Amino acid sequence: MIISNLRYYHIVTFGCQMNKADSERMAGILEDMGFQWTDVLDQANLILYNTCTIRDSAEQKVYSYLGKQAKRKHKDPSLILAVAGCVAQQEGEKILRRIPELDLVMGPQHVNYLGDLLEQVLKGNQIVATEPIHIIEDITKPRRASKITAWVNIIYGCNERCSYCVVPSVRGLEQSRTPEDICSEIKLLEQQGYKEVTLLGQNIDAYGRDLPGTTETGRNQYTFTDLLYRIHEVSNIKRIRFATSHPRYFTERLISACHELPNICEHFHIPFQSGDNDILKKMKRGYTHQRYRQLIDKVRYYMPNASITADAIVGFPGETEQQFENTLKLVEDIGFDQLNTAAYSPRPGTPAATWSEQVDDDIKSDRLQRLNHLVGQKAAENSRKYLGEIEEILVEQENPKENNQVMGRTRKNRLTFFQGNIDDLRGELVKVKITEARPFSLTGKILK
Ligand code: SAH
Ligand code: SF4
Ligand code: F3S
Numbered sequence: 146m147i148i149s150n151l152r153y154y155h156i157v158t159f160g161c162q163m164n165k166a167d168s169e170r171m172a173g174i175l176e177d178m179g180f181q182w183t184d185v186l187d188q189a190n191l192i193l194y195n196t197c198t199i200r201d202s203a204e205q206k207v208y209s210y211l212g213k214q215a216k217r218k219h220k221d222p223s224l225i226l227a228v229a230g231c232v233a234q235q236e237g238e239k240i241l242r243r244i245p246e247l248d249l250v251m252g253p254q255h256v257n258y259l260g261d262l263l264e265q266v267l268k269g270n271q272i273v274a275t276e277p278i279h280i281i282e283d284i285t286k287p288r289r290a291s292k293i294t295a296w297v298n299i300i301y302g303c304n305e306r307c308s309y310c311v312v313p314s315v316r317g318l319e320q321s322r323t324p325e326d327i328c329s330e331i332k333l334l335e336q337q338g339y340k341e342v343t344l345l346g347q348n349i350d351a352y353g354r355d356l357p358g359t360t361e362t363g364r365n366q367y368t369f370t371d372l373l374y375r376i377h378e379v380s381n382i383k384r385i386r387f388a389t390s391h392p393r394y395f396t397e398r399l400i401s402a403c404h405e406l407p408n409i410c411e412h413f414h415i416p417f418q419s420g421d422n423d424i425l426k427k428m429k430r431g432y433t434h435q436r437y438r439q440l441i442d443k444v445r446y447y448m449p450n451a452s453i454t455a456d457a458i459v460g461f462p463g464e465t466e467q468q469f470e471n472t473l474k475l476v477e478d479i480g481f482d483q484l485n486t487a488a489y490s491p492r493p494g495t496p497a498a499t500w501s502e503q504v505d506d507d508i509k510s511d512r513l514q515r516l517n518h519l520v521g522q523k524a525a526e527n528s529r530k531y532l533g534e535i536e537e538i539l540v541e542q543e544n545p546k547e548n549n550q551v552m553g554r555t556r557k558n559r560l561t562f563f564q565g566n567i568d569d570l571r572g573e574l575v576k577v578k579i580t581e582a583r584p585f586s587l588t589g590k591i592l593k
Contacts, residue, residue, distance in 0.1 A: 154180040155189035159207060160197025162345055162388065164230055166296035167256045168195045171229065172288035174259045191225040196232035198311055200490035207232050215246040225266060229256065234315040235493065237275045250275065253316055257283045277317050282326055293541050293572045295339050299327050299372065300346035308429045309461065311492040312347060319355050324372055328379045340539055340572055341384035349387050350394035370399045377406050383574060384539060384556065388414045392440055393431050404447040411448050412558040416456035420475030421468040424461050434475055441479055452482040452557035459516055460489045460509030463502040469512050473519055480523045483585060488513050521584050528559065528582035535592065536561065538577045540570040560586040
């Protein structure tokens with residue numbers, strides 16, 4: 146299509162890695178249509194907000210951003226405003242009542258159809274695309290933000306029903322991509338010089354259960370573990386990460402595969418959400434804290450130095466001080482390398498939001514602070530273990546705060562800074578001796 150006077154686009158991305166990956170694919174589609182990226186929002190002829198609604202604060206942020214550009218549209222009616230992502234899916238047409246200036250509202254399952262949707266917008270239509278659909282394979286090339294590390298979606302959606310969570314209603318049911326499609330994307334990335342891929346899914350370890358075909362033993366032949374073996378057969382990309390894992394699907398077979406396969410990084414993100422069994426039950430997580438602990442023991446049995454990170458929620462409806470302390474105890478005992486913590490936020494359409502026993506905001510923020518304090522201590526303890534060690538770092542970029550330094554990550558995902566020239570080191574895997582340790586980052590010296 147020829148886009149004469151509509152030239153520049155800008156995408157603002159909120160939320161998780163899933164949204165970041167979706168934004169890269171949408172940018173690829175826009176560039177195929179002839180649009181060019183601009184960093185300057187006011188110069189853009191098309192602005193797309195890729196939104197998140199995991200907590201109320203995330204949703205409100207979207208409205209405040211949108212309000213500003215909606216005003217600009219009164220002066221410049223040719224400006225195209227689009228809202229994608231999870232707020233778009235949650236609100237659908239309702240969002241138009243609040244912001245009638247929008248041209249396009251599209252849910253996450255429609256990402257790969259952005260081109261068709263925009264064609265209709267350019268003909269003068271106001272479009273809402275939020276009905277559940279089969280996600281088509283992306284035939285365009287994503288415009289990836291990095292030339293070194295890349296996201297690869299392997300499963301979309303979520304079939305769980307955690308009682309606090311809006312994701313299943315905005316991302317729909319699980320849809321696994323085929324192993325063939327995933328492997329060809331990874332092979333291509335390797336040819337293009339990428340050094341690291343992160344496989345993405347809400348419950349990545351549930352991968353494949355919606356794909357046809359079971360083996361003679363009755364096991365689905367396309368489990369996540371099988372996929373990891375297959376990826377190793379077809380490519381030698383040096384670092385493979387994956388997120389997010391659900392404790393219920395993290396099998397011993399998967400752990401042993403991660404141990405055996407050389408390119409899988411020893412970092413596992415396995416959210417536990419709460420350390421109290423009654424709360425876990427009300428959350429509908431499907432495991433106990435004992436099961437979670439056994440799982441981490443098993444990971445550490447195979448890979449004693451593996452880095453473990455997780456997510457946790459404080460102030461879930463009805464959570465007592467004692468129950469919160471059970472979360473503290475779990476964090477104390479396991480000693481996570483990093484923990485994403487959040488105060489519970491009631492979300493539309495979720496069961497927990499309707500329960501009467503909501504916890505006061507000041508109690509939630511007090512618990513959050515106490516948990517974060519402990520997380521910082523544990524992360525610092527873990528970081529100190531790196532002192533004097535030699536780590537392999539994949540150099541990604543310059544340290545934005547100090548130009549004579551570069552930054553990258555260890556296999557276990559600790560951010561590491563050291564002196565060096567980015568033009569020589571970008572994309573290189575180098576050995577670095579760690580000399581300083583902060584809770585969530587390290588400094589070292591490159592070994593020649
Ligand atoms: N699929 C992943 C996580 C997806 S959402 C899993 O099951 O672990 C990312 C994180 O947001 C969750 O792990 C949870 O800690 C947090 N979260 C989700 N809903 C929330 C809510 N209503 N309030 C506060 N935090 C929430
Ligand atoms: Fe939300 Fe639970 Fe699905 Fe994770 S597993 S996305 S927390 S419903
Ligand atoms: Fe947010 Fe949607 Fe991700 S709600 S956390 S962007 S799946």
